[in-house]
Amino acid sequence: xxxxxxxxxxxxxxxxxxxxxxxxxxxxxxxxxxxxxxxxxxxxxxxxxxxxxxxxxxxxxxxxxxxxxxxxxxxxxxxxxxxxxxxxxxxxxxxxxxxxxxxxxxxxxxxxxxxxxxxxxxxxxxxxxxxxxxxxxxxxxxxxxxxxxxxxxxxxxxxxxxxxxxxxxxxxxxxxxxxxxxxxxxxxxxxxxxxxxxxxxxxxxxxxxxxxxxxxxxxxxxxxxxxxxxxxxxxxxxxxxxxxxxxxxxxxxxxxxxxxxxxxxxxxxxxxxxxxxxxxxxxxxxxxxxxxxxxxxxxxxxxxxxxxxxxxxxxxxxxxxxxxxxxxxxxxxxxxxxxxxxxxxxxxxxxxxxxxxxxxxxxxxxxxxxxxxxxxxxxxxxxxxxxxxxxxxxxxxxxxxxxxxxxxxxxxxxxxxxxxxxxxxxxxxxxxxxxxxxxxxxxxxxxxxxxxxxxxxxxxxxxxxxxxxxxxxxxxxxxxxxxxxxxxxxxxxxxxxxxxxxxxxxxxxxxxxxxxxxxxxxxxxxxxxxxxxxxxxxxx
Numbered sequence: 001x002x003x004x005x006x007x008x009x010x011x012x013x014x015x016x017x018x019x020x021x022x023x024x025x026x027x028x029x030x031x032x033x034x035x036x037x038x039x040x041x042x043x044x045x046x047x048x049x050x051x052x053x054x055x056x057x058x059x060x061x062x063x064x065x066x067x068x069x070x071x072x073x074x075x076x077x078x079x080x081x082x083x084x085x086x087x088x089x090x091x092x093x094x095x096x097x098x099x100x101x102x103x104x105x106x107x108x109x110x111x112x113x114x115x116x117x118x119x120x121x122x123x124x125x126x127x128x129x130x131x132x133x134x135x136x137x138x139x140x141x142x143x144x145x146x147x148x149x150x151x152x153x154x155x156x157x158x159x160x161x162x163x164x165x166x167x168x169x170x171x172x173x174x175x176x177x178x179x180x181x182x183x184x185x186x187x188x189x190x191x192x193x194x195x196x197x198x199x200x201x202x203x204x205x206x207x208x209x210x211x212x213x214x215x216x217x218x219x220x221x222x223x224x225x226x227x228x229x230x231x232x233x234x235x236x237x238x239x240x241x242x243x244x245x246x247x248x249x250x251x252x253x254x255x256x257x258x259x260x261x262x263x264x265x266x267x268x269x270x271x272x273x274x275x276x277x278x279x280x281x282x283x284x285x286x287x288x289x290x291x292x293x294x295x296x297x298x299x300x301x302x303x304x305x306x307x308x309x310x311x312x313x314x315x316x317x318x319x320x321x322x323x324x325x326x327x328x329x330x331x332x333x334x335x336x337x338x339x340x341x342x343x344x345x346x347x348x349x350x351x352x353x354x355x356x357x358x359x360x361x362x363x364x365x366x367x368x369x370x371x372x373x374x375x376x377x378x379x380x381x382x383x384x385x386x387x388x389x390x391x392x393x394x395x396x397x398x399x400x401x402x403x404x405x406x407x408x409x410x411x412x413x414x415x416x417x418x419x420x421x422x423x424x425x426x427x428x429x430x431x432x433x434x435x436x437x438x439x440x441x442x443x444x445x446x447x448x449x450x451x452x453x454x455x456x457x458x459x460x461x462x463x464x465x466x467x468x469x470x471x472x473x474x475x476x477x478x479x480x481x482x483x484x485x486x487x488x489x490x491x492x493x494x495x496x497x498x499x500x501x502x503x504x505x506x507x508x509x510x511x512x513x514x515x516x517x518x519x520x521x522x523x524x525x526x527x528x529x530x531x532x533x534x535x536x537x538x539x540x
Contacts, residue, residue, distance in 0.1 A: 018082045021074070021089050023065040024097050025170075028163040031058025035156030044149065048126075051155040052112045056105065058159060062166075063101045070094060079539040085235060086176045088316070091535030092381060093170035096312040099389050100305050104162045106396045106510045107301035111154055115504040116403060117196070117410070127295045127403070128154055128194045136199035151194055158301065161187040165305055169312025172320075173234040174224035174270075177313060181220060181273070184309065185213050188302060192294040197410035205293025212276065212286045220273025226266030236321035237540050243324045267322060267329060274317065277310035278366045281339040288351075291359035296411060299355060300399030303362050304392035311369055311388060315381060318373060320538050326376050333374050334466060340367030341473035349480045354402055354413045357480065358395075361439055364477050365391055371470050372454035375461035381536035383453035386529055390438075390446035390521045397514020398435040404428055404501050412498035415484065420493025425500035429488045431515055436485055438518045440478040446521035453529065 038050050075094035082089055114124040128151040134141035164184025171177035193206030228234055231242035276283040291299045344364025351357040372384035405412050422429035438447035455467045521528060
């Protein structure tokens with residue numbers, strides 16, 4: 001220990017922070033802070049334009065930072081540990097950060113849509129409540145709406161969530177991962193409660209998400225504590241060394257590693273926390289209610305970006321910290337994957353609400369993604385990365401399309417309202433049908449390429465029975481996707497059915513990007529498959 005000049009006080013070494021390599025996260029968090037300052041100091045009439053512009057500019061800067069790091073070779077030929085070993089910069093982290101930022105850009109564009117609801121006294125309305133603190137339906141809310149108030153705080157909240165999502169799959173120790181989990185979860189709890197229409201349903205969704213999310217966070221934290229008790233470290237590589245027996249033996253470690261109870265219980269609790277975030281059975285109960293109640297742009301953002309971040313963290317934990325325990329966790333994950341695929345596909349058949357149907361669809365897709373995780377080979381990691389890219393873009397497009405079908409009460413999400421939509425708006429019906437076909441895994445779409453990649457990796461990893469269950473579940477899922485397509489094109493429209501609103505440039509851009517991604521990743525996916533394959537090595 002070095003001593004200060006006085007000779008009495010020990011000096012504290014300054015932390016080494018690699019600001020350049022951490023720039024994607026720093027840019028997003030910095031932009032979120034700027035958004036908070038704008039919210040505090042700008043006049044209310046100027047906040048909307050400023051917040052949208054700043055959010056998009058910050059996300060564009062973060063994406064450029066990701067591209068610069070990729071061009072410099074990080075993620076392919078170079079990798080490393082940053083922030084004194086707390087953050088990993090490797091292929092999966094950089095690839096997933098790029099996907100999350102892309103999803104966030106599209107989500108912000110759907111947030112910014114103000115042309116779908118009719119104007120109130122000449123003031124355009126966005127998807128969010130005018131004043132979150134007002135009682136739903138009360139006089140204060142009505143006054144705030146007439147005054148043209150807008151909940152522009154959704155943009156910095158979303159940026160904070162994006163920053164946490166960027167850190168979550170890159171975290172190299174359990175404490176950093178837990179902090180990232182809370183940083184992106186807390187803003188999402190708030191965003192779920194801010195719907196302009198059906199505010200009570202929105203607030204109910206937020207409370208459910210908050211309560212169950214708190215339990216999952218507690219499981220994650222308790223599991224981290226047990227793993228620290230077993231290995232003496234929160235670092236993922238050091239936990240792996242303690243499991244394999246290559247860690248330096250200390251008296252405490254010699255005692256704790258004699259029994260695997262701390263290790264196995266800690267791993268189980270950690271897995272519970274992560275499986276909740278990906279929406280896997282039996283930790284899926286929050287998904288349909290939250291997806292239905294939250295503002296649809298927020299639902300799209302959650303369905304895309306949260307799944308990307310959570311699966312990135314799941315891959316890092318299993319592949320970096322617990323490769324030596326694969327024979328212990330793989331059978332359990334087999335069961336979870338089978339339950340998730342089957343339950344998601346079967347329960348979706350009974351749904352009568354489009355958003356709930358897409359929620360159960362996301363549960364089934366979580367099961368398909370778990371087959372790639374279970375492969376325990378580099379091919380499986382690359383397949384999961386590609387699947388997450390395809391799924392996130394298609395999902396955002398699907399939820400953006402849902403916002404365009406409206407009646408006097410707002411979005412018309414009941415399936416009966418979508419009958420005959422192909423006659424009212426052939427273009428929107430065709431676009432939504434394309435997204436559904438991609439979810440179903442029909443050839444020449446992004447969904448088919450993603451499913452083929454994860455199933456091929458799982459078969460190469462010795463999980464052929466799991467692939468068979470996945471294919472059968474996909475067949476069941478295809479039934480309810482095609483049922484919606486038949487309803488749109490081969491049913492008579494209701495006499496007083498909903499109207500299809502012409503979107504502004506923002507929503508049209510989101511849907512166009514999603515359509516392009518669906519076709520490109522289905523017709524010419526090789527470049528992106530190679531990119532995901534090159535980015536599939538974790539730094540240890």
